[in-house]
Amino acid sequence: MSGTMSDQPGSPASVPPSTPRPGIRDWWRSFLRWPRVARITTYVVVGLVLVLVVALVTGAVLVRRPFPQTSGSAELAGLGADVEVVRDDHGIPQLYGDSVADLMRAQGYVHAQERFFEMDVRRHATAGRLAEMFGEKALDSDEMVRTMGWRRVAEQELALIKPETRAALEAYADGVNAYLDQHSPSQIAVEYTVLNAGGLDYRPEHWTAVDSLAWLKAMAWDLRGNMTDEIDRVLALADHSAEQVQELYPAYPYGEHAPIVGQGAVVDGIFDQAATQGATRKPQRPAYTAGARRVLSRLQAGIERMPTLLGRGDGIGSNSWVVDGDHSATGEPLLANDPHLDASLPGVWMQMGLHCRTVSEDCPLDVAGFTFSGVPGVIIGHNADIAWGFTNLGPDVTDLYLERVQGDRWRYDGKLRPLRTRTETIKVHGGDDVELTIRSTRHGPLLSDVSDQLTDVGEEARVDGRPDEETYAVALEWTALHPSATADAVLELDTATGWDSFRAAAADFAVPAQNLVYADTEGHIGYQAPGRIPIRKSGNDGLLPVAGWRPENDWTGDYVPFDGLPNVLDPEEGFIVTANQAVIGQDYPYRLTDDWDQGYRSQRIRDLLDKEGELSVDEMLDLQLDDRNPMGPVLTPYLLDVDLPRGYYSDGQRLLLHWDFGQPADSAAAAYFNVVWSNLLRLTFQDELPEDQWPDGGDRWFAAVSHLLATPADPWWDDAATDRVETRDDILAEALTTARDELTRRQDVSADEWSWGRLHRLDLHQAALGESGIGPVEWLVNRGTWQVGGGSAAVDATSWDASEGYAVTSAPSMRMVVSVGDFDKSRWINLTGVSGHPFDGHYTDQTDLWADGDTLPWPFTPSAVHDAAEDTLTLTPAEAGE
Incomplete structure (x- = not known):
């Protein structure tokens, strides 16, 4: 070597010993010789940097402060023994305890750890108290909820439920409150820090059993059925004939899309023929005068200002199906479910397991699935013996009554009676x-x-030909406003051991009425329609608001008897599909509704089940992702027949030549077809319908346009503005x-570069603060964007509203497939994640998987749960006197 390392340039030895290193003191002396302006500028920059650093550090601390403790131990007052909370790598908790009371108390504690702010906002919404937190902008919702009296009904229900249900609710509330007592608002949720910084000065109240019961009213409201359709029909009748309006509400295609069960499937039906003489198809309608239409239009605007706690109300759908062992690759039943609800953050579901260490009569819980934070128990899932899933039955359980009011009295059966x-x-x-x-x-x-503007409503809603002081008003009759013991059904489902106990639990599920699919470890599959469905008198078919002054329009006071509701055990074809289609054939003696979903999803699922033969768990999951557009094969031939100029305009049309009607995110053809569909609806209907009735492009509009395509000169095709x-072809x-x-x-100008996912985007917004209009706050709580496939009325039902754009409005809120033969082989996924805390690792850690069509393992047995454990928290009884 020519030299040593100390001789190399840049080495410490190469610096002459006589050259001292510059130090902080030397730099400071030099800085003081800078011009005054330069020094001041430096002070400002350094100060801003320090403020920014402090703000970032403080922000990180405040954001992280509410994150839950997931390991070690924590005291929980009231426990009889330790409860283990075992979380996997996605934070999904499985709870192990020695009594139902301990598990309920621990579930309340864990729900509060992860999602108390969500729970708190929901209880304020269901009590009509949102304005206490969010000010005047929430007043419309509060007034509507207070008028309906959701919480008043929930308070009455507390006296109706079984003692064991009430005990579970109270233990759950105790667990929530123990967590609140141990933590300040800033330790519970960062949202409280934000709200209190804005001057709220808020500390959460203790949780109560009624808070949990009131949440069931929100479920019922968002799944209520055809209430707004009643109003829409009346408003559409103002400028169109009854025949034209009927074209927009096509009848269910029984000949093309099979109902859930056949007429012979009703087991032990008890049909009260006297009760079925009502609900004539041609009732006497009230005169829908301008005043009546005004009051209905105002009501519709008020309903639209209600918050969407679960979804968008009318039109919400879901998929579920179950196959027996002959149709399963495992030789045992498989059950699938994916409820379609509002795309919210956090998602409405939180995965959880509740397990008695030793299952016995005193401690029968061994269940896992999807829970509602704020409600004890598991809503959808499986236990060691059975599995079950839900879709919305969608019966007509609401009626709007057009009332004639004079001051503090209303007219009924020829007399004026006092208003309550x-x-x-x-x-x-x-x-x-x-007030x-x-x-x-x-x-x-x-x-x-x-x-x-209540006074204005009265002035504009006068009853023609009646005294000046008589005006129209609209009353709501709704099954959810009659107290019931629905809460009993949740824990009864969680502990059911077979078909009979499952049906006994379903009998208590009053509101909202649902489709329940079933499978058990004995190899049986089944279906049950539960719920309170009113029997109407002769003047009321439920399709339009009726005259409240005529007694023949009332409900009889009876409901369709549970033993008369459609159900089936082990059907011959070996599978059952529910996707909001008609439940049973037209010869069924009770009227459930005429406003069924049109059955596109259900028939597609049936067709694929018939085609597949024996299905594996993976094939069941693949079926949930089927993105075929049911309008594609109907409309595309007409689009291809249109003669367009070659080149620029025919480039898009060319994409449809070999389109398979699928709608993956990267599909150019799907992008073009759906934009064509949106424009077709705009051009056909927006010139003749008021804005709040513009087509959303869902299944009803698929059916309506399918019928119109066969009549090229139908008046709906004409543009009233020209x-x-x-005609149709124009x-x-x-x-x-x-x-x-x-x-x-x-x-892009190149049609080949188009993609459906770039239009059809999923953005997740928090309901409470995500629309605040304050950029940093929205950045804190909202997440996005995901490009997704699927679409309205597809099995992969990522719905969009054609009157607003192409963004996802509702979607599969979760997906699950239960393998009854080996529960540890089951799969599940949530739209968001377990956590309700922004920036927690589990806030949206399942969304990427969900958007890619992936799922997570669903361990159930103790060994599988503990093998998958990432963290374990032991909740211990509090010491005496604490």
Whole structure:
């Protein structure tokens, strides 16, 4: 070597010993010689940097402070013995205890750890108290909920439920409150830090059993059925004939799409023929005068201001199906379920398991599945003996009554009778208290009273030909406003051991009415329709608001008897599909509804089950991801027949030549077809319908347009805004060309570069603060964006509203497939994650998997759960005196 390391340039030895290193003191002396302006600028920059660093550190601390303790031990007052909380790598908790009371108390504690802010917002919503937290902007919702009296009904239900259910609710509330007592608001949720920084000065109240029961009212509201359809029909009748309006509400296609069960499937049916003489198909309608339409229109606007706690109300769907051992590759039943609800953050479900270490009569819980934070027990899932899933039955359980009101009286059966009246006070953060007067008839509360311009409503809603002081009002009759013991059904399902105990649990499930699919370890599969479904008198078919002054329009006071509701055990075809289609054939003696989902999803699932033969768990999961557009094969031939100029405009049309009607995120053809569909609906209907009735493009509109395509000169095709008379082919040609232009603007001039996912995006917004309009707050709580496939009325039902855009509005809120032969082979996934805390690792850690169509292992047996354990927290009884 030519030299040593100390001789190399840049080494410490190469610095002459006589050259001292510059130090902080030397730098400071040099800095003091800088010009004054430069020194001041430096001070400001350094100060801002320090403020930013402190803010970031403080923000990180405040964000992380509410994260739950997941390991070690924590005291929980009231426990009889230790409860283990075993979490896997996605934070999904499985609880192990020695008594139902301990498990309920621990479940309340864990729900509060992960999601108390969500629970708190929901209970304020269901009590009509959102304005206490969020100010005047929440007043419309509070007034509507207070008028309906959700919490008043929940308080009455507390006296109806079984003692063991009440004990579970109380133990659950104790667990929630133990967590609240141990933590300050900033330790419970970062959202409280944000709200209190804005001047709220808030500390959460203790949880109660009624808070849990009231949440069931929110479930019922979002799954209520055809209430807004009643209003839409009346408003559409203002400018169109009854025949034209009927074209927009096609009858269910029984000949094409099979119902859930056949008529012969009703077991032990008890049909009260006298009770079925009502609900004539041609009842006497009230005169829908301008005044009546105004009051209904105002009511509709008020309903639209209600928060979506579960979903979007009318039109929410879900899929579930079950196959027997002959159709399963495992030789044992497989059960699938994916409820379609609002795309919210956090998602409505939280996965959890509740296990008695020793299962016995005194401690019968050994169940896992999807829970609602705020409600004890498992809502959907399986125990060691049975599995079950839910979809919305969608019966007509609401009626709107057009009432004639004079002052404090209302007209009924030829007489004026006093209105029932009560007054409530709504506290408003940052504003004055609001006194709300709630009036009711025998049919229910007057929802039309909920208006900032109540006086104007009265002035504009006069009854023609009656005294000047007589005006229209609208009352709501709804099964959820009649107290029931639905809460009993949750724990009864969790502990059912076979078909008979499963049906006994279903008999208690009053509101909302659901489709229940079933499988058990004995190899049986089944279906049961539970729920309170009213029997109407002769003047009321439930399709339109009815005259409240006519007694023949009332409900009889009886419900369809449970033993008369459709059910089946082990059907001959070996599988059962429920996807919101008609439940049973037209010869069924009770009227459930005429507003069924059109059955596109259900028939597609049936067709694929018939085709597949024996299915594996993976094939069941693949079926949940089927993205075929049911309107594709109907509309595409008509689109291809349109003669477009070659080149620019025919480029989009060319994509449809070999399209298989699938809608993956990367599909250019799906992007073009769906934009054409959106434009077709706009061009056909928006000129003749008010804005709040513009087509959303879902299954009803698939059916309506399918029928219109066969009649090229139908008046609906004509554009009322032009002097000429347009036909079907004119509208199709314009829809194709405007879609081409729209996609060029939105994506690319090259049609091959288009993709459905770039339009069809999933953004997750928190309901409470995610629409605050404050950028940093929205950044804190919201997440996105995911490009997804699927679409409205597809099995992979990532729905979108054609009147608003292409973004996902509702979606599969979870997916699960249960393998009854080996529960540890089951799979599940949640739309978001277990946590409700922004920036927690489990806030949206399942969303990427969900969007890619992936699922997680679902361990159930103790060995499988502990093998998958990432963290274990032991909840211990508090020491005496603490």
